[in-house]
Amino acid sequence: MSLKMPSLRVMAFATVVVMGAAFALVFFYAPNDADQGFVQKIFYVHVPIAICALIGFVVAAFHAVRHLRTGEAIHDVRAYVSIHMGVIFGTAALVTGSIWARAAWGKWWVWEEPTLVSFLIVFLLYATYYPLRYAIEDRERQARYASVFAITAGVFVPLNFMAVRMAESLVHPRVFATAEGGLPGSMLFTFLVALAAMALLFVTLVRFEIAAKSTKGAISRLRRALDADGPAGQASRIAPAVPAVSAEAKT
Amino acid sequence: MATLRTILVKDLRIELRTLQSLPAMALFAVTTFVIFRFGLDRTELEGSLAAGVLLVTVLFAALLAINRLFVAERDEGGFDAIRLAPVDSAQLFLAKVGALFIYLAVLEVIALPVFAMFFGTEAEALPATLGLLALVNLGLAATGALVSTIGANSRARDLLTPLVLLPLVVPLMISAAGAAEPLLAAGGPDLSGAGKWMASLALYDLVFLLVGYAVYEFLLED
Amino acid sequence: MPPPVVEVLSLRRDFGDESVLREVSLRLDQGQTLVVLGPNGAGKSTLLRMLATLLRPTAGELRVLGAELPRRAYEARGRIGFLGHAPLLYRDLTLIEALRFHAELHRVAAAEERIRDLTEAVGLGRRRDQLVRTLSAGQLQRAAVCRCVLHGPELLLLDEPGSHLDPAGQATIRPLIGPGDGTTRVIVTHDVEGGLAEADRVLALDAQGSVAYEGPVAGFTPADARVLYAGAPR
Numbered sequence A: 001m002s003l004k005m006p007s008l009r010v011m012a013f014a015t016v017v018v019m020g021a022a023f024a025l026v027f028f029y030a031p032n033d034a035d036q037g038f039v040q041k042i043f044y045v046h047v048p049i050a051i052c053a054l055i056g057f058v059v060a061a062f063h064a065v066r067h068l069r070t071g072e073a074i075h076d077v078r079a080y081v082s083i084h085m086g087v088i089f090g091t092a093a094l095v096t097g098s099i100w101a102r103a104a105w106g107k108w109w110v111w112e113e114p115t116l117v118s119f120l121i122v123f124l125l126y127a128t129y130y131p132l133r134y135a136i137e138d139r140e141r142q143a144r145y146a147s148v149f150a151i152t153a154g155v156f157v158p159l160n161f162m163a164v165r166m167a168e169s170l171v172h173p174r175v176f177a178t179a180e181g182g183l184p185g186s187m188l189f190t191f192l193v194a195l196a197a198m199a200l201l202f203v204t205l206v207r208f209e210i211a212a213k214s215t216k217g218a219i220s221r222l223r224r225a226l227d228a229d230g231p232a233g234q235a236s237r238i239a240p241a242v243p244a245v246s247a248e249a250k251t
Numbered sequence B: 001m002a003t004l005r006t007i008l009v010k011d012l013r014i015e016l017r018t019l020q021s022l023p024a025m026a027l028f029a030v031t032t033f034v035i036f037r038f039g040l041d042r043t044e045l046e047g048s049l050a051a052g053v054l055l056v057t058v059l060f061a062a063l064l065a066i067n068r069l070f071v072a073e074r075d076e077g078g079f080d081a082i083r084l085a086p087v088d089s090a091q092l093f094l095a096k097v098g099a100l101f102i103y104l105a106v107l108e109v110i111a112l113p114v115f116a117m118f119f120g121t122e123a124e125a126l127p128a129t130l131g132l133l134a135l136v137n138l139g140l141a142a143t144g145a146l147v148s149t150i151g152a153n154s155r156a157r158d159l160l161t162p163l164v165l166l167p168l169v170v171p172l173m174i175s176a177a178g179a180a181e182p183l184l185a186a187g188g189p190d191l192s193g194a195g196k197w198m199a200s201l202a203l204y205d206l207v208f209l210l211v212g213y214a215v216y217e218f219l220l221e222d
Numbered sequence C: 001m002p003p004p005v006v007e008v009l010s011l012r013r014d015f016g017d018e019s020v021l022r023e024v025s026l027r028l029d030q031g032q033t034l035v036v037l038g039p040n041g042a043g044k045s046t047l048l049r050m051l052a053t054l055l056r057p058t059a060g061e062l063r064v065l066g067a068e069l070p071r072r073a074y075e076a077r078g079r080i081g082f083l084g085h086a087p088l089l090y091r092d093l094t095l096i097e098a099l100r101f102h103a104e105l106h107r108v109a110a111a112e113e114r115i116r117d118l119t120e121a122v123g124l125g126r127r128r129d130q131l132v133r134t135l136s137a138g139q140l141q142r143a144a145v146c147r148c149v150l151h152g153p154e155l156l157l158l159d160e161p162g163s164h165l166d167p168a169g170q171a172t173i174r175p176l177i178g179p180g181d182g183t184t185r186v187i188v189t190h191d192v193e194g195g196l197a198e199a200d201r202v203l204a205l206d207a208q209g210s211v212a213y214e215g216p217v218a219g220f221t222p223a224d225a226r227v228l229y230a231g232a233p234r
Helices: A008-029 A038-070 A073-105 A114-126 A129-134 A139-167 A185-226 B002-018 B022-040 B047-068 B071-075 B078-084 B090-119 B125-152 B157-168 B170-183 B194-220 C044-051 C095-105 C111-121 C137-149 C167-177 C192-198 C222-230
Strands: C006-015 C018-028 C033-037 C059-064 C080-083 C155-159 C184-188 C201-205 C211-216
Touching (some): A038 A073, A038 A114, A073 A114, A073 A129, A073 A185, A129 A139, A139 B170, B047 B090, B047 B125, B078 C080, B125 B157, B125 B194, C044 C155, C080 C137, C137 C155, C137 C167
Parallel strands (some): C033 C184
Antiparallel strands (some): C201 C211
């Protein structure tokens, strides 16, 4: 990341502003869908959340590659937090998807919607990231194996979407299709704003979590330095330890 | 290449001598067929139902072998032995893929005729189905060897390995089922339309072989 | 003056939050024998595994046979003979199959002859077709020694080579791993007197994994050893 990222406060503010704009647009500007009516507006929440989760997973794979190549723990932290946020957003995507299916079609789950099904499978895979990390005690090995997993899973995502789509014949009506032949301008605009809002939310939360981990890491390092021979601070078993900035300089 | 052969031959030699995976897999498969007969309350299976029963059985039999794939390496210092030698440690991955592939192929040669006998599959469907299963085996072997290595060095490996493996093989199973359904149809195998599924299987196999080979050394590092 | 076989500078190895080796530095020249002493938990086996390229350092520099570890570990592999706590022989293979496996991995020339000579030398000649799992602890140790030297390594890393062996057994392995043929050796042992008798240099680690003494054998006496072992183990 060569851009200087704006401070956390600025990002949080921007997130709130864009979110507010998105909500306003959804409720007051975007037209009701011809087929599904008001209910269809869940689309503006569900799809951006899902897209952000997927991008989060793929970005995690890139961080994981950097981690394996350089061995620096900071990349592992970024991968971990990206996946963590992706799983949370993924849960939200599945829940909103289910609500939408219920509201539009009367069923809590639809197998005919390939994107939703693909998402479920991806979610099931990434949910194993935590038991995987927990099962490996040695810190460095845990981080390395987690990176291998993140890369494998990142490669898996497109394969999975492709396979599920092939399995569902295109004759099935797409539950979540909106207007025939693409989104009209007002819907598209609203969608893009909503997407931007969710993306900002995702990135801001990721940065928050990384900052929180850095602070916790710094505190436990200080604590350990203070009671030199005492027991080490209770570092989390599975969250990666954020390295001290000075530790980057190797002896 | 020579390293791959050395390790693979070693694995096959040990398996032939101890028979710790193959008989269990075969027995498991046949018993599972019986359970499906009663679970589904059917004595004839064809099309998508036959494909489903067959593939799910093969998958879970594969899990038996996958769980045991690195037992000797872990318990008897095999990882150390290979890491000490002046060889590319990713050859271990390829050797294990080869071993798993062979175990699955042997399993299917035994189990598929039994399946046909139990559930009335047309005999002419068998060769095509075996060919399809070869592609499936390769994908299962690649993903299985990779995940098995991850599990080999973890706690609760018997739990972790299937947990991580199953979502990963879903695309493989989807393509396999898509291809198998017309092959196991009631009136005899229908080979049209198999092309896209075979291509998708081949893609999966290629991707996981490459990914596994590329990341493998990082799994063996300490 | 040929380059040192082993060069270690401020080596540290952590497992999680615990430091097992701290600030270890040493240097070993060709043909010399280094004996590593210390109480249980001092990190001796860890150090040996790091020299064998099996473990990476957490901090510090490590160079074995001219190769900087871990980056250039592949240059050193195949030239090191490692004898750890595990014999590294597959239990369901026969002795000769297990040794052949190692010979093939290390691309040993004239392997059959070499295996035959080594197994004869340690008294396992008649057990070549026996399954490894049926060997006794002493036989297994002797077999492991064969495996260790099979590929003619330049550097021997031996972790308590005499374990499970009676004096007769130790006598049989001595020609294979003993001093005298110019091989550089690092030996971890609890046999202080035997070790000091063969050593050119001594590395003494205390229970915290720090260096208590590193230098020529002349500067380290059995009395020093007693002090070393008097501290409580980790």
